[in-house]
Amino acid sequence: MREALLLFLVVVSGTGGEICVTRAMKHVGEVKDFRPLAVVRVILRAMKLPWMWIGISMMALAFFSLLAVLSIENVSFVVPVTALNYAAGALGGKLFLGERVTPRRWAGVLIVCIGVTLVWLGKR
């Protein structure tokens, strides 16, 4: 039960955070210059956006939840289960970022969910 709650936090808070970070980075614009100084400048520009900080906070919560669940469960169980991010990601990308999610992508998400169920059932 405890690990289920922690995994839920890892997935929901992690995906929510990534969606916020995506929003911030799309606002910054496409990165075309990969020299170290230019990359640092892009990061600093992103750090000025509130979406970036909301995203980072949610990802931090997901990170500490991940640490907690990793102390209880094996990496080879925890990380595949966090693949539920794909379901949350497709849903979030569509709802919050206006991305077009194709039927093929939805089918993939469904297969991922079946896989996560098998991993969960095969745990012991």
Add this chain to the structure above:
Amino acid sequence: MTSTAGLHFKTYCMLLIMIVFAPLGNVMLGKGMKNIGAAATWAPSELPHVASRVFMSGYIWLGVASLLTFFVAYMLILSWADFSYVQPASSVALLVVALLGYFYLGERISRLHWAGIVVICLGVFVVGNTPPRTTEVH
């Protein structure tokens, strides 16, 4: 680099960095946290003690460094590619994590568990071949 070939090349470079460093980071965190002990006994009064052990662990710092490398690549790629494209494509990392867990950490993985991991990767493969950008550039 605005051509389709250029866009795909830099996308694949970033994905490679993500696929190497994300599993490495997770495995290091797993090893570090297993050394520290189960969270089942984490009473609120014990948290500072646990936190200090977490921050003193070399494995945790190695894991954090790996995940930071992953995160920078991730931030860069998200500036041009769709979130719902990047996330599935980077999930080859899941198989890498399972293999590292099995061979490096010696974790026991049942046949059903392996089957589940393979099915997840299959799902990711189905998701994979979609164009990197579906929204308009402003």
